Amino acid sequence: MKYQDLVAACLSDWREYTEHSFVQQLAQGELAHGSFLHYLKQDFLFLKQYTRAYALAIYKARTLDEMRLALPSVQALLSAEIAHHVAYCAKWGITEAQMEAEPEAFGTVAYTRFVLDTGMSGDIIDLYAALAPCALGYGVIGAQLLACDTTKFDANPYANWIKMYGGEEFQAGVERSMAQLNHLLADIELTSQRGQRLCQIFKTATRMEVAFWQQGLDNA
Incomplete structure (x- = not known):
């Protein structure tokens, strides 16, 4: 198996995540200020x-x-x-104090506890399959937005966010x-019970990412 097999197994959910309305509005500089602030606070708690x-x-x-594989990520x-x-x-x-005091939204709790559980x-x-949608998806989103001809950078308050992830x-x-x-996936067969279990974990975490974007939109 490879990472791409996990994506292919939930392609519809993956596209909903990486092309979500939250992301598209952000790219156009049209995202509501309140939505972005809610996202920033919850993303701190997520991290x-x-x-x-x-x-x-x-x-x-x-x-x-x-x-040793995990240590650099913890340190970073x-x-x-x-x-x-x-x-x-x-x-x-x-x-930072304000973010520490911010209550975790339901979507944040659901996503992070799913990964930990x-x-x-x-x-x-x-x-790692549960961590992957976040670890890799933001890279996909950043690269897509940075390369897209329709992404606005001038007078876009979210331009630095795009440039950071891209x-x-x-x-x-x-x-x-x-x-x-x-x-880690190299010796696992996609069609095996183990492979299908990993696809389901990845799919669930991807759906959690969709919900994380949506809670930002819902809290403008």
């Missing part, structure tokens, strides 16, 4: 749980190589990505994550 999930990958690892999330998010939110007038009840490959640094991280996932 905290996401970091816990990568830390869980170290615990669930069977070998030192698998432990704690030392860089969350810090970047906090700094970015500060430009929108949101402090999948990791606790399954093995490390199950966990930029070389983030895209390089996505490539590493994709290679790691493909390595």
Whole structure:
């Protein structure tokens, strides 16, 4: 199996995620201010749980190589990505303390606890399959928006968000994550019970991403 097999198994949901109205409005600079602020706050809370999930990958690892595989992601999330998010939110007038005090929306709780529960009840490959839609999907979205002729950058308050996720640094991280996932999937047959289970995990997490965008739109 490869990462692309997981995407192909839920292509309709994947397109709904990567081409969601939230993303399209963001690309046109038409997204409601309140929707974006809600998203930023919930994404901070999501990243905290996401970091816990990568830390869980170290615990669930069977070998030192698998432990080493997860460590850079934990370090990057704690030392860089969350810090970047906090700094970015500060430009929108949101402090770290405010985000820490923000209640988790139902969609945030459902998504993050699904990922953590999948990791606790399954093995490390199950966990990475649940993490993959976020880890890789934002790279797809960023690249698509950056390359699209209709994406607006002038006078678009969300232009920096697009440039960040479409930029070389983030895209390089996505490539590493994709290679790691493909390595873990290499010995699994797509049509096997194991392969179909991983497809279902990936599909559910992708549907959770759709719901995460939608809760942003619903909270303008």
